[in-house]
Amino acid sequence: MPKTLFLGHKNCRRHDMGQGHPESPQRLQAIEQLVRATDWQGKLSFVDAPKVDLACLGGIHPKHHVQALMELVPEQGFADIDADTRLNPYSLDAALYAVGAALHATDQVIAGQAGNAFCSVRPPGHHAESAIAMGFCLFNSVALAAERALASGMSRVAILDFDVHHGNGTVEIFQDRPEVLVCSSFQYPFYPGRFDDVVRPNICLTPLTAGSDGAVFRQAVERQWTRALRRHQPEMIFISAGFDAHRDDPLGGLNLQDEDFLAVSWFIKDLAGETAQGRIVSLLEGGYQLDALARSVVQHLKALVE
Known part of the structure; x- marks a missing residue:
């Protein structure tokens, strides 16, 4: 049975937005410390992510956008993109x-070298629109991974995002890609307030009021996403795994607990088994x-490795 891959790279910790910023290098340190202290009974394989070149971004992000970000990179200190x-x-x-990490995980899962994968990387990506970096995000990694799967010959894929903030970038990129x-x-209503009212057959939005608990979250997601996924019949599932x-x-106002992330991960894995031969690539967001x-x-990984 192919293992679950856990992908990361030490250089993802070198990105730093300043003292006190919530999207900090310590996020990856905390994750890796606990993951490595957990007994996975040989079912989890740790992999160093490769670095891609800028040409790999072209399927999603136009060259002028990438060039503008390159020119903004400071030699020292910080350069602001937004607040x-x-x-x-x-x-x-x-x-x-x-x-x-996202592209390598996708390639490995498609090739059958791994059953599924989790990318413990930063910066996150789901707020990055095709030509706008925002919300802690520079490039939309999950969108690039989905595009990679389609380029490999798949005809339908799905992206499931359970971050407390709406994945506006992912919707903007794929709203006209059935x-x-x-x-x-x-x-809802909440940051970023963009692309959260799109009406398309391939866009399934599940807004939740502040204070919603795990029972409300699970009922809404399972009802709406099951119907959408069974209709779409994806050959591979990608997850924007935000735990905020x-x-x-x-930074959030929902009331999920640890076990809710286990439950939603099992739910997704079960649906992936129906149509996608279990193929899942999950990426850390918030x-x-x-x-x-x-x-x-x-908890998320416990569902993936079983």
């Missing part, structure tokens, strides 16, 4: 390793309370 998002000298390098189903659950809907997270983040990732 929440900054570059340091190592940010684009980290982002290219994050994309590299071969890609995008399902996004999110607190946890009740302890400082999650900013370090202990809750690390525990929730372990």
Whole structure:
């Protein structure tokens, strides 16, 4: 039985947006420490992500956008993209390793070298629109991974996003691409307030009011996403795995607990078994309370490795 891959790279920790910023290098440290302390009984394989070159971004991000980001990278200190998002000298390098993890995981799962994969990388990506970097995100790694699967010959894929913030970038990129189903659950109204009212057959939006608990989340997601996925019949499923809907997270207002991330991960894995031969690639998005983040990732992985 092919193993679950856990992909990361030390250079993803070199991206830093300044003291006190919630999207910090310590996120990856917290995750890796707890994951490595957990007994996976040989079912989890740790892999160093490769770095991709800029040409790999072309399927999603236009050249002028990539060039503008390159020119913004500072030689030292920080350069602001928006009020929440900054570059340091190592940010684009980290982002290219994050994309590299997503693409390598996709290739390995398609080739049958892994059953599924989780990419513990940063910066995150789901807020990055085709030509706008925002919301801590530079390049939309999950969109690039989905595009990779389609380029490999697949005709339909799905992206499932359970971050507390709506995956506006992913919706913007694929709203007119019927071969890609995008399902996004999110607190509403909430950041970023973009592309959260799109009406398309391939876009399934699940807005949740502030204070919603795990039971509300699970019922809404399972009802809406099951119907959408069975209709779409994806050959591969990608996950934007944000853990900031946890009740302890400082940036969100939903009330999920550790076990809710286990439950939604099992739910997705079961659906992947129906149409996608179990093929899943999951990418870290949000999650900013370090202990809750690390525990929730372990719960997510427990579903993937079984």
